[in-house]
Amino acid sequence: MNYNKRRRLLFLTFFNIFLLAILIACTGLINRCDMTAVIDRFRGNDNAARDQIENDVQAENKQNSTTHDNAPEKPETDKQDNPQQTGTEKEQVQGSSGEDAGSKYSLLPYYKPENASRYEKYGLENPDFDEKRVVADVNIGLDYPFYGLIKEIRNYNDITVLVNKYNKLPDNYEPELEKLEERYCAPGRGAQYLRKEAADAFRRMHEDAKKEGLNITAFGTYRSIPTQQKIWENAINSGRIQEDVDSLNSRGGHSEHHTGLAVDVVINDYSVLDTEEYQWYKDRAHEYGFIIRYPEGKENITGYKYEPWHLRYVGPEIAKGVYESGLTYEEYYVTVIEPNMQN
Numbered sequence: 543m544n545y546n547k548r549r550r551l552l553f554l555t556f557f558n559i560f561l562l563a564i565l566i567a568c569t570g571l572i573n574r575c576d577m578t579a580v581i582d583r584f585r586g587n588d589n590a591a592r593d594q595i596e597n598d599v600q601a602e603n604k605q606n607s608t609t610h611d612n613a614p615e616k617p618e619t620d621k622q623d624n625p626q627q628t629g630t631e632k633e634q635v636q637g638s639s640g641e642d643a644g645s646k647y648s649l650l651p652y653y654k655p656e657n658a659s660r661y662e663k664y665g666l667e668n669p670d671f672d673e674k675r676v677v678a679d680v681n682i683g684l685d686y687p688f689y690g691l692i693k694e695i696r697n698y699n700d701i702t703v704l705v706n707k708y709n710k711l712p713d714n715y716e717p718e719l720e721k722l723e724e725r726y727c728a729p730g731r732g733a734q735y736l737r738k739e740a741a742d743a744f745r746r747m748h749e750d751a752k753k754e755g756l757n758i759t760a761f762g763t764y765r766s767i768p769t770q771q772k773i774w775e776n777a778i779n780s781g782r783i784q785e786d787v788d789s790l791n792s793r794g795g796h797s798e799h800h801t802g803l804a805v806d807v808v809i810n811d812y813s814v815l816d817t818e819e820y821q822w823y824k825d826r827a828h829e830y831g832f833i834i835r836y837p838e839g840k841e842n843i844t845g846y847k848y849e850p851w852h853l854r855y856v857g858p859e860i861a862k863g864v865y866e867s868g869l870t871y872e873e874y875y876v877t878v879i880e881p882n883m884q885n
């Protein structure tokens with residue numbers, strides 16, 4: 543029995559050594575296969591395993607790329623070039639059909655980037671208009687109907703302020719005014735008020751005309767925003783068509799008469815055309831700083847019928863510019879005054 547026991551022990555010992563040898567051989571193989579990632583995963587170390595796999599993938603890609611020499615650089619260059627090429631092609635296509643509004647309009651000094659899509663749309667709707675007209679019209683707001691796009695005025699104290707159907711004074715706006723002496727006012731029209739700059743200019747103009755036997759008087763000057771709104775509402779309530787009312791009476795906040803810079807120089811019944819006074823001031827008012835604000839045939843821009851009696855004070859320099867240009871104040875404002883204000 544002892545002999546048998548010893549033999550079995552000896553056998554087990556050799557068998558264990560044999561197993562150990564196999565194990566060592568296997569470990570060597572595992573190492574050679576670089577299975578650390580797998581081992582890590584078994585250990586629960588997923589990050590290490592993932593990193594290892596990623597490293598392997600990168601190493602593999604590197605190996606592949608080196609076999610193609612400069613191949614990977616070329617496709618990248620192509621990728622960068624392609625969008626540019628597409629863009630150029632697009633521009634060429636648009637330019638040839640007149641749709642490339644951006645670059646065409648942006649050359650103008652009064653181009654506004656925020657209006658880019660409106661220029662494009664308006665230009666397409668009006669193929670006969672040149673770039674200057676498209677940009678000017680859109681800057682005025684004419685791509686919208688009157689009162690269709692209203693901005694609140696910020697520079698309400700400027701002598702050059704643009705008040706119209708697209709530009710509204712703040713509801714609480716009240717200018718500083720001074721009273722015109724009675725001799726400057728049309729009889730029976732009550733007290734008249736203007737801003738100091740306009741009042742002084744009006745007095746000078748009146749006095750100079752008087753030397754020639756003419757009598758230019760103020761028939762209507764400052765009107766408050768609530769008063770104007772009431773006038774407009776009364777006109778609407780009288781049964782007149784709103785479009786007709788709008789062509790003569792502005793809505794509250796949209797009248798130049800709120801600024802104290804506008805004066806109606808009507809003698810009576812709003813007819814001045816056949817008066818000597820009109821013949822005198824139509825080509826002289828600008829020397830005093832006034833413009834005929836709503837010229838004949840410009841209703842589509844100003845929104846008002848011809849009003850030869852309505853003078854607006856803008857200062858002699860601007861008035862001269864507007865008079866000589868033959869432009870409406872809207873056009874002059876967006877193409878000459880506004881760009882200089884931004885600079």
Ligand SMILES: [Zn+2]
Pocket residue numbers: 762799804805806851852853
């Ligand atoms: Zn007026």
